[in-house]
Amino acid sequence: MLFVKLVELYGRYGFTIRSSISPFLLTKLSLNSSEDGTFTYAFREGTNIGNLGGGINMSEVALIEDMGQVLAPKRVFAIGCSFGWSTLALALAMPTAKIVAIDIGMGNGKEGLALTNQIAKENGYDVTGVLGASPGDLAATVASHFDAPIDMVFIDADHTNEAQSKDYFGIRPHCAADAVYMFHDVMVCQMLPSFKEIAAATPTHKARVLTRTASGIGVLAPKDSHADLHRVLDAYCDPFGAVPV
Numbered sequence: 001m002l003f004v005k006l007v008e009l010y011g012r013y014g015f016t017i018r019s020s021i022s023p024f025l026l027t028k029l030s031l032n033s034s035e036d037g038t039f040t041y042a043f044r045e046g047t048n049i050g051n052l053g054g055g056i057n058m059s060e061v062a063l064i065e066d067m068g069q070v071l072a073p074k075r076v077f078a079i080g081c082s083f084g085w086s087t088l089a090l091a092l093a094m095p096t097a098k099i100v101a102i103d104i105g106m107g108n109g110k111e112g113l114a115l116t117n118q119i120a121k122e123n124g125y126d127v128t129g130v131l132g133a134s135p136g137d138l139a140a141t142v143a144s145h146f147d148a149p150i151d152m153v154f155i156d157a158d159h160t161n162e163a164q165s166k167d168y169f170g171i172r173p174h175c176a177a178d179a180v181y182m183f184h185d186v187m188v189c190q191m192l193p194s195f196k197e198i199a200a201a202t203p204t205h206k207a208r209v210l211t212r213t214a215s216g217i218g219v220l221a222p223k224d225s226h227a228d229l230h231r232v233l234d235a236y237c238d239p240f241g242a243v244p245v
């Protein structure tokens, strides 16, 4: 029900969600072949609050929901918040977590952060959206919000190989040894080279590209723990579309 809850939650704030139209269906619905039907946008009074930062797809919401069944992190850090869609998905799926999300505020990003904080406050979610840039502001943001290591990270910010690596190596010193790391858009934004470097630099963790998610999410999960999490992650890797890491 997580996707349903998110659509209804944004609906209560006056937003209409556009999300997860299948690429094949989109060819029947739109003449614009470059239109993004895959990721999530929220519209209110003609304005797209996620104009420069689409949210995760329904398959990725399902992944977070399933991860929440087997994982109960206490401290979660997200890099790239936009209008809060994935951050609030994490909050609903992992209600024991305190979640901090940093965003540089591109496009309608500042309004997106304000909306995220408003929804969190009014619904009792332990979520704080912070205006700031990764990697430069990571240390100060972590220090002012957490008093123990982070146990889960969701990276979805500047979609280049260089930036993805900087985000990871910037946040890792603030994380527990058995932290779980998620990297959105690894495949659709051609960030596999950096994901492979990150995986090689993290031999304690098993790296997977989840080819049953719309963006090809990369995940690092500790090899020696979290057995049920590995079951979940395996189910999101299609054997006919395997990506070696």
Ligand SMILES: C[S@@+](CC[C@H](N)C(=O)[O-])C[C@H]1O[C@@H](n2cnc3c(N)ncnc32)[C@H](O)[C@@H]1O
Pocket: 052, 053, 054, 055, 056, 079, 080, 081, 082, 083, 084, 085, 086, 087, 102, 103, 104, 105, 106, 107, 109, 132, 133, 134, 135, 156, 157, 158
């Ligand atoms: C794709 S959107 C994030 C969507 C969000 N994770 C979701 O699924 O709901 C990417 C966001 O990263 C932000 N961003 C880009 N570069 C950044 C940086 N260096 N530090 C922090 N945020 C950044 C942008 O402002 C944008 O809002």
